[in-house]
Amino acid sequence: MTAALDEAAPVGPALCAYIARSQTTAIPKSFLSLGRLHILDTLASIVACRDLAPARLARDFAIAQSGDAWQNAATILGTSATASLSDAAFASAMAAHGAEINDFIPSAFVQPGPAVVSVALALAEQRGLSGQAVLRAVITGYELAGRMPKALGIGNLRRAGIANHGIGPVFGAGAAAASILGLAEDRIPDALAYCVQQAGGSWQWLLDVEHVEKSFVFAGMGARAGLNAALMAEAGFTGVRDSLDHPEGWMRSAIFTGGDADRAGLIEGLGERTELIHTAYKRYPVGGPTQPAVKGLLDLLPDLDAKAVDGVRIEMPGRWQAFRDAAMPALNLRYLTAIMLIDRRLDFVSAQSLERMSGDAAVHALMAKVDVVHDPAQETPPGQPRTESARVIVRLKDGAIREVYVPHVTGFPSHPMDPGEVEAKALELMTPRLGAERAQAVVSAVADIETLPQAVVLAQLIAT
Incomplete structure (x- = not known):
């Protein structure tokens, strides 16, 4: 296909079909293995960052807003406290990016785990869903989190002053939520429309000192926005159904046209190649x-x-x-x-x-x-x-x-950590707070996540 044809080709229908079928379609074993490892890495980050300022502030905020919620409540990960679904996912994501230790996609300038995993686990707890549902939703979320910024153009986003770190997690969390909720294919365009309206974030996070605004842009904002987009679609909210393809829609706006935009990349090889292979682990607790x-x-x-x-x-x-x-x-x-x-x-x-x-x-x-x-x-x-x-x-x-x-650090996509190294990192982060036996139980539970009838077990294992 020529570049002109790629630019003109619609991407929305294929994307919605992928998300709608994500809970039932065959997934390569290598994708499932990577998904498990990134869930583990995110949970370990939450445990390690539980008492840092971004986590504490978000937790206190969530509890102040809805800590007495009895309906649609979920656990704030890393604790035994609960809040409303949206507030709990927000606080969990903020904790997961409370420090520089969670995963990231260097080619997209996003950090998918905090928002995507937090939303999937919150919904699984609230709806009584399985570990397998969580794993599939997480894999779906990583696809959107990594692909969307590259489809819009990394350079285009930078020139516009829009932080990829805020764009990717909104769509990643929205896709994960739509997947685990089982949204019908004809409702997913509405969820994407509300992701569009909430996607944003400024590069001024670089000026942040306390890592609080950064945690919001990279994690909390995307978790809350993406989750709410999917819940609104489930509740019947309607939006612009072809917001990714309409000539006057968001994705075809001037700032995302030309430059290094790659619209075709949004759907190319969906289900056959994965953004998980482009996702890096931080070996050290630094950027x-x-x-x-x-x-x-x-x-x-x-x-x-x-x-x-x-x-x-x-x-x-x-x-x-x-x-x-x-x-x-x-x-x-x-x-x-x-x-x-x-x-x-x-x-x-x-x-x-x-x-x-x-x-x-x-x-x-x-x-x-x-x-x-x-x-x-x-x-x-x-x-x-x-x-x-x-x-x-x-x-x-x-x-x-x-x-x-x-020339490289183990953990980068070109030189990924093997499963043993990811587990060792997770144990190193979790053991000081959970103890050796419980930390190992988390590792084992994630390794067997598809066998968990109720994914809430993971929230319970890391609660302190």
């Missing part, structure tokens, strides 16, 4: 693009003494300034380098600590010795899949140089 530099410094640490370090230079591709000057600790490479040199390791708590970043004199002294610069040679050629890399150069006071180049 995705900072992972290679963190790994490089950790590799060098055995031969380094912080007192002997004269300077550190980190060379990386992409938006290097954001990770040199980020106000958020887990995104600031100068801060992360300093605490790793001092602590000789990287732990989850310190990586998120605003207090330490703002008030630790020793950390500030070392941060002054760290620079982050752009390396054009590490940029991915146009048209090639996005990768992450870094070169870390440590200069010692005696003039010696320690240097390492990290």
